[in-house]
Amino acid sequence: MNKPVLVVLAAGIGSRYGGLKQMDPVGRNGEAIIEYSVFDAIEAGFEDVIFIINHKIEKDFKDIIGQRVEPYISVQYAFQELEDIPESIKAPKDRVKPFGTAHALYAARHLIKGPFAIINADDYYGQEAYIKLFDFLSDTTKDQTDYAMVGYQLKNTVTENGYVSRGICSLDTDENLENVVERVHIEKGAKDIAYLENEVWITLPEETIVSMNMWGLKPSLIEEIEGTIVDFLKEALKVNPLKGEFYLPYVVDQMVQKSKANVKVLKTNEKWYGVTYQEDKAMVVEAISQMIDAGKYPEKLWRIK
Numbered sequence: 001m002n003k004p005v006l007v008v009l010a011a012g013i014g015s016r017y018g019g020l021k022q023m024d025p026v027g028r029n030g031e032a033i034i035e036y037s038v039f040d041a042i043e044a045g046f047e048d049v050i051f052i053i054n055h056k057i058e059k060d061f062k063d064i065i066g067q068r069v070e071p072y073i074s075v076q077y078a079f080q081e082l083e084d085i086p087e088s089i090k091a092p093k094d095r096v097k098p099f100g101t102a103h104a105l106y107a108a109r110h111l112i113k114g115p116f117a118i119i120n121a122d123d124y125y126g127q128e129a130y131i132k133l134f135d136f137l138s139d140t141t142k143d144q145t146d147y148a149m150v151g152y153q154l155k156n157t158v159t160e161n162g163y164v165s166r167g168i169c170s171l172d173t174d175e176n177l178e179n180v181v182e183r184v185h186i187e188k189g190a191k192d193i194a195y196l197e198n199e200v201w202i203t204l205p206e207e208t209i210v211s212m213n214m215w216g217l218k219p220s221l222i223e224e225i226e227g228t229i230v231d232f233l234k235e236a237l238k239v240n241p242l243k244g245e246f247y248l249p250y251v252v253d254q255m256v257q258k259s260k261a262n263v264k265v266l267k268t269n270e271k272w273y274g275v276t277y278q279e280d281k282a283m284v285v286e287a288i289s290q291m292i293d294a295g296k297y298p299e300k301l302w303r304i305k
Helices: 033-044 055-069 101-107 127-137 219-239 248-257 278-293
Strands: 005-009 048-053 074-079 116-120 146-153 164-171 177-188 193-197 200-204 209-217 262-268
Touching: 005 033, 005 101, 033 055, 033 127, 048 055, 048 101, 055 074, 074 101, 101 219, 101 248, 116 127, 127 146, 127 209, 127 262, 146 164, 177 248, 177 262, 209 248, 209 262, 219 248, 248 262
Parallel strands: 005 048, 005 116, 048 074, 146 262
Antiparallel strands: 116 209, 146 209, 164 177, 164 209, 177 193, 193 200
């Protein structure tokens, strides 16, 4: 069995944030969130990482991120480009936005040979999450259709600076994932957390388990994407040709509903940090600084050998 690898989704440009937030420094020596994620993954046991980027940011990404982490972990690159789709699909000429997270994995289909963890480049997940995911993926008694998802409490994933999208999860009594419902407008108010639907605010319990797009998956998921991407994109491009996307949680959810996969939810009390909005950066910088002071990270992240 191949050792688990880390796959990092780093091709997207944050429209609400206003720039290439994957490489925005948050550490005391210019480290980006993505570097803390790779550091945590290495500490958990990962030895290989695949960065999914695009050619527009290739040089900057390799110069800023790649050269820092390469001495500590084996690095490969996959490129998510609009043209990398089955021949029967034609991308609209005016399309700029990539085709989503499932399409990003499609771009890495030739590199992924065994179990893998997948994360967003601009999300801080916490050290415990990587340990739990690595241990799950390293369990050789698991089947090729046994997946995992790290589940966060909603209260640990919201921002003070605007709305967020979150995958609201339903679990069975064995803490397996039953379904994921995407809520695209969730806000933290003075007294509670609620999402907006049809101009009505609906309150959510603070302990609601949500997906932050941190999954433990197998090559069978790549096969599912290859088998469904044509039909999905044809429909998505009819409805929304410039922005329709093929989302990874949708693929996983469909596999669960069809009993083609089982997803164990690995709950964590870690606090998620991210930079959805520019105003979020100060909070992330402060949180990282506190963790350095507490001894969770060295002052200079990559001077550890």
